[in-house]
Amino acid sequence: DADVTQTPRNRITKTGKRIMLECSQTKGHDRMYWYRQDPGLGLRLIYYSFDVKDINKGEISDGYSVSRQAQAKFSLSLESAIPNQTALYFCATSEPGQGISDTQYFGPGTRLTVL
Amino acid sequence: DQQVKQNSPSLSVQEGRISILNCDYTNSMFDYFLWYKKYPAEGPTFLISISSIKDKNEDGRFTVFLNKSAKHLSLHIVPSQPGDSAVYFCAASDGTNAGKSTFGDGTTLTVKP
Numbered sequence: 001d002a003d004v005t006q007t008p009r010n011r012i013t014k015t016g017k018r019i020m021l022e023c024s025q026t027k028g029h030d031r032m033y034w035y036r037q038d039p040g041l042g043l044r045l046i047y048y049s050f051d052v053k054d055i056n057k058g059e060i061s062d063g064y065s066v067s068r069q070a071q072a073k074f075s076l077s078l079e080s081a082i083p084n085q086t087a088l089y090f091c092a093t094s095e096p097g098q099g100i101s102d103t104q105y106f107g108p109g110t111r112l113t114v115l
Numbered sequence: 116d117q118q119v120k121q122n123s124p125s126l127s128v129q130e131g132r133i134s135i136l137n138c139d140y141t142n143s144m145f146d147y148f149l150w151y152k153k154y155p156a157e158g159p160t161f162l163i164s165i166s167s168i169k170d171k172n173e174d175g176r177f178t179v180f181l182n183k184s185a186k187h188l189s190l191h192i193v194p195s196q197p198g199d200s201a202v203y204f205c206a207a208s209d210g211t212n213a214g215k216s217t218f219g220d221g222t223t224l225t226v227k228p
Contacts, residue, residue, distance in 0.1 A: 004158070033215075040124065042204060042218035043159070058215075090158050102147055102208045102216060106158030 003027045004107040006091050012113045013081050021076045021110050023091030032074040033092040033104065034058075034066060036085075043090065049074055081114040088112075118142045119207050121219035129227055134192040136222050138205030141186065145207040149216065150179060150190050153202045162203070163190070195226045 004025045013019050023032065030051045035043040035058075045058030047066040055066060063085060067075045078085055088111055092104040120139045128134045138148075146167040151159035165172040165179045165188065172179050178191045192199055202223050206216040 040220065042119075042121075042220040044218075045215065048215065092158075103149060103161045103164065104159075104216065106151075106160065108156070108158050 004093055004105055006107040006110050010111045014115050015082055017081050019078045019081055021089055023074045025072050025093045027093050029093035029095050031094045034076045035090045036087040038087050083114045086114045119217045119219040121205055121222050123222050125223045127225045128195050131194045134195045134224055136190040136203050138188045138219055140207050144209040147208045148188050149206045151204045197226050197228050200226050
């Protein structure tokens with residue numbers, strides 16, 4: 001079984017709709033992250049959470065919100081989707097600490113298309 | 116300002132030869148560097164890493180070299196295999212215990228049989 005799962009894997013929605021992407025992990029990690037990837041570009045950080053009570057904005061948080069329901073669950077919401085939010089979204093986890101613990105473990109991704 | 120740059124969007128090599136993927140960074144506070152590999156329809160997976168206190172780290176066919184003075188690192192794959200065909204991301208973190216990494220745009224490696 002995958003350690004980091006994302007649902008849905010693919011989603012097509014319309015401009016203005018609210019959509020939620022969900023992430024669950026069984027690795028027992030405290031830290032969770034949401035990234036988006038656009039074609040030909042790297043991963044850009046949207047939000048991150050170091051524990052259930054700690055939520056932080058990343059470099060491109062505008063238009064997004066998150067909820068950390070439990071240690072194992074971290075959801076990303078688009079309150080009113082727009083076409084330029086069409087992208088591949090990845091959830092990741094890591095352990096606290098330095099060095100090797102900066103390694104992140106990624107889910108399989110959600111391909112979101114906003115029409 | 117992009118702090119981690121992979122200037123080659125793509126690289127094609129013959130099976131059995133060496134693949135060299137390059138990465139440059141601008142933030143002198145970065146002290147830990149990672150390479151991830153990504154296959155289509157999958158999330159990135161960790162490949163190899165190096166701390167700034169080292170200049171080389173080797174794991175099987177994969178070796179990462181770090182040149183701190185030039186703010187440059189490279190990933191060598193020897194020998195290259197068709198299964199190595201993937202997108203490779205370079206990432207860097209600044210060791211503030213924040214757990215955040217800055218990623219490059221990736222290099223697509225194609226290994227031809």
